[in-house]
Amino acid sequence: xxxxxxxxxxxxxxxxxxxxxxxxxxxxxxxxxxxxxxxxxxxxxxxxxxxxxxxxxxxxxxxxxxxxxxxxxxxxxxxxxxxxxxxxxxxxxxxxxxxxxxxxxxxxxxxxxxxxxxxxxxxxxxxxxxxxxxxxxxxxxxxxxxxxxxxxxxxxxxxxxxxxxxxxxxxxxxxxxxxxxxxxxxxxxxxxxxxxxxxxxxxxxxxxxxxxxxxxxxxxxxxxxxxxxxxxxxxxxxxxxxxxxxxxxxxxxxxxxxxxxxxxxxxxxxxxxxxxxxxxxxxxxxxxxxxxxxxxxxxxxxxxxxxxxxxxxxxxxxxxxxxxxxxxxxxxxxxxxxxxxxxxxxxxxxxxxxxxxxxxxxxxxxxxxxxxxxxxxxxxxxxxxxxxxxxxxxxxxxxxxxxxxxxxxxxxxxxxxxxxxxxxxxxxxxxxxxxxxxxxxxxxxxx
Ligand SMILES: NC(=O)c1ccc[n+]([C@@H]2O[C@H](COP(=O)([O-])OP(=O)(O)OC[C@H]3O[C@@H](n4cnc5c(N)ncnc54)[C@H](O)[C@@H]3O)[C@@H](O)[C@H]2O)c1
Numbered sequence: 001x002x003x004x005x006x007x008x009x010x011x012x013x014x015x016x017x018x019x020x021x022x023x024x025x026x027x028x029x030x031x032x033x034x035x036x037x038x039x040x041x042x043x044x045x046x047x048x049x050x051x052x053x054x055x056x057x058x059x060x061x062x063x064x065x066x067x068x069x070x071x072x073x074x075x076x077x078x079x080x081x082x083x084x085x086x087x088x089x090x091x092x093x094x095x096x097x098x099x100x101x102x103x104x105x106x107x108x109x110x111x112x113x114x115x116x117x118x119x120x121x122x123x124x125x126x127x128x129x130x131x132x133x134x135x136x137x138x139x140x141x142x143x144x145x146x147x148x149x150x151x152x153x154x155x156x157x158x159x160x161x162x163x164x165x166x167x168x169x170x171x172x173x174x175x176x177x178x179x180x181x182x183x184x185x186x187x188x189x190x191x192x193x194x195x196x197x198x199x200x201x202x203x204x205x206x207x208x209x210x211x212x213x214x215x216x217x218x219x220x221x222x223x224x225x226x227x228x229x230x231x232x233x234x235x236x237x238x239x240x241x242x243x244x245x246x247x248x249x250x251x252x253x254x255x256x257x258x259x260x261x262x263x264x265x266x267x268x269x270x271x272x273x274x275x276x277x278x279x280x281x282x283x284x285x286x287x288x289x290x291x292x293x294x295x296x297x298x299x300x301x302x303x304x305x306x307x308x309x310x311x312x313x314x315x316x317x318x319x320x321x322x323x324x325x326x327x328x329x330x331x332x333x334x335x336x337x338x339x340x341x342x343x344x345x346x347x348x349x350x351x352x353x354x355x356x357x358x359x360x361x362x363x364x365x366x367x368x369x370x371x372x373x374x375x376x377x378x379x380x381x382x383x384x385x386x387x388x389x390x391x392x393x394x395x396x397x398x399x400x401x402x403x404x405x406x407x408x409x410x411x412x413x414x415x416x417x418x419x420x421x422x423x424x425x426x427x428x429x430x431x432x433x434x435x436x437x438x439x440x441x442x443x444x445x446x447x
Pocket of ligand 1: 011012013014015016017034035036037040088089090091103106107110127128129130162163164165166273274
């Protein structure tokens with residue numbers, strides 16, 4: 001068993017790679033990271049990152065300055081100068097929703113090439129979200145073919161899925177609920193020993209097969225998404241009832257310890273870089289192995305329809321949306337991140353543009369990403385007040401703190417016609433409905 005700090009390498013400097021690499025390096029582990037995107041490598045070596053994540057800038061700056069974190073454009077260099085390699089490349093969806101393993105295979109290829117010239121045992125850890133069987137049947141097999149080395153004898157393999165949440169990624173990485181590690185005894189012992197050095201107090205840990213570890217990640221995401229789609233379905237019932245409110249219903253069921261209060265927040269739907277692609281990948285995988293998954297299908301269906309509630313409400317309040325000025329408050333898929341992958345804002349904006357509306361948008365961090373998609377089809381505001389100025393309807397899509405602070409008077413004094421749709425249930429319905437034309441997801445009609 002190793003007692004010297006192992007050196008770590010990374011393949012992939014996206015949200016997971018950069019956060020994990022910076023956290024390891026900040027505790028004195030030597031970390032070398034490779035990415036096919038040279039601009040990310042160069043930026044990291046300047047002590048910077050392109051993503052926004054609370055506390056990440058400080059960690060990266062500190063680790064690079066003190067020589068613990070370095071990026072490289074040479075995949076051989078990072079493997080040969082480390083004992084453990086984490087694969088943190090993206091696993092996007094193909095057109096049909098199935099998982100695209102292109103980046104994982106490329107990374108395994110490069111690791112295989114490097115391992116050809118390495119004589120000591122090396123551990124490869126698959127942190128990317130991959131379907132059951134991928135670590136052993138794709139990553140291991142590819143590395144074996146390319147390197148001519150034998151899995152488990154010359155190199156080890158673990159599945160170690162990541163559960164960090166964007167917006168609190170550093171905190172989640174440093175203080176996780178649990179660690180899931182799958183693989184052979186030698187490989188999982190090695191990785192566990194590294195984590196014992198990294199964490200002062202080891203989190204709850206499950207050591208299991210690689211297949212179980214891989215499936216835990218999908219089951220986890222599917223369950224959380226199902227909980228949100230469930231409360232969104234209940235929200236639709238509330239909307240048809242006088243004096244009903246999904247917030248109270250959610251509180252009522254959340255107090256049941258068997259259910260719990262988390263992930264019962266109704267809204268205009270979920271998006272992001274993980275749930276949509278992971279649920280679709282699991283659905284396709286289940287189809288391939290001939291397993292019926294009606295709950296996954298329903299979870300996805302509810303979510304596809306959910307953003308339309310905002311459009312229905314806008315039409316209810318304004319009638320025809322053609323040439324009406326509509327403000328979108330919040331663009332990122334959730335607060336405290338600049339990530340707009342599969343963001344609900346994009347679906348709502350597209351629908352409003354189809355209806356001929358004039359759309360003004362604002363987000364504290366995600367303006368650039370949205371500008372790259374929509375270009376001059378939208379008006380880009382400089383802050384929240386600028387966004388709602390002279391508008392006829394405002395839709396709150398992402399619950400950033402600064403939007404929660406907006407008072408009814410801000411809408412009354414700035415909008416042409418004060419119609420507000422609360423897509424994330426942040427405003428007090430009693431207060432806001434008494435002063436504005438107000439609708440909210442899961443809020444029953446008022447007499
Ligand atoms: N983002 C999250 O919140 C989150 C949370 C848990 C798990 N995950 C999973 O972690 C994985 C990574 O997600 P992400 O959001 O960090 O992805 P990302 O798209 O932000 O980053 C992936 C990075 O990998 C790089 N890359 C691609 N091919 C490469 C190769 N052959 N060698 C080296 N680098 C390569 C890309 O250039 C990119 O920088 C995915 O499987 C995702 O499902 C993500």
